[in-house]
Amino acid sequence: MKQIIVLVALILALPAGAAQLIVELEHTRKSWQTDELLKHPSAQTVHIESDVSYKRDMTYRAVPLADLLPGITAQNHLQAIALDGFAAELAAAPLLEKHGSRAWLAVEDPAHPWPALGNSQHSAGPFYLVWTNPQAGQISPEQWPFQISAIKQMKTVSERFPALLPDPTLAPNDPVNRGFALFQKNCLACHRLNGAGDALVGPDLNIPYSPTEYFHSDFLKRYIRDPQSLRHWPQAKMPAFAASVLPDTDLELLVGYLKHMAGRKQP
Structure with a gap:
């Protein structure tokens, strides 16, 4: 009973609409809450032209994805897992780039939710991998996974x-x-x-x-x-x-x- 009370207290302590992102790497595992990422020291406002999912220009609060991947090298491989079963296979090298195409984890603020996608009732949140200057690295639409729940280091395909x-x-x-x-x-x-x-x-x-x-x-x-x-x-x-x-x-x-x-x- 005590464990249940503690769990309920933790859930009630989260802001409405908050979500959790699991980053599971070979030597570390980190759970990030929405508010932690919105307040991350590297978080900034990014403008995305012709967003792949929304088909228009969008603005997000986002963290450079590389800053959430301690110890990852260009030779490693990652997988972004979405809530709907979409599993994006991601070579680490483009995710670590700081010039040209750059990967960002966009974080949906529960107080300012993103628009719904198409006829869906859901947005691209709570977490969405977006790219600035995607043309420089020929970034594929499949490298823009949305509704991400976890990012995991994996063996190669x-x-x-x-x-x-x-x-x-x-x-x-x-x-x-x-x-x-x-x-x-x-x-x-x-x-x-x-x-x-x-x-x-x-x-x-x-x-x-x-x-x-x-x-x-x-x-x-x-x-x-x-x-x-x-x-x-x-x-x-x-x-x-x-x-x-x-x-x-x-x-x-x-x-x-x-x-x-x-x-x-x-x-």
Whole structure:
């Protein structure tokens, strides 16, 4: 009974609408409350042009994400986990940059909530990874996870999910391996492949069939560029991938990886 009373007291002590972010790294684990982040010494107001989620300019109170990742190096790998099952795979190197594209954790102030997203009743909060000058680093829409609940240090995708790997006899710089890197950056946050991955949003891209098996290649590229141009429905979640974030050469490499994996199905 005493433990329950203490827990209730802690909940009542939190401001209405406050949230908690878990940052779980190899050697440390930290729980951040909304008010702690809003008062963080590095917190500042940032202006985001053409915000990926809101499709317009936005202003946030935000903390440089690198300041919340003690001990992380450019060689490490992280995952941002959202409340809806979206699991963004994030190479650490871009998150640590202080020039060019810069990553920020936007924090929703319960006293000044953000607008709802589309027809949803929910905003992008309580925590949202946003970028200033995203064009400099060709930051993908999948690198803007919103409604984040946790950020965790993980082993690399290749180590965790061998079912995603191309033929091991291919050279490291083979176009298929380069396409695999693009798949991790742009697709794995929403999709699994061969049943491998942590995402719970979109369908598997190889089981039972790869999209390269039922889409003519040109239509598949058009679909990736603008999903709503081929399959339009209000509840669709897949974003468009403009040439500014996924150039034509990269799109070719990505489709090449999917074609290659169509021949490497695993039960």
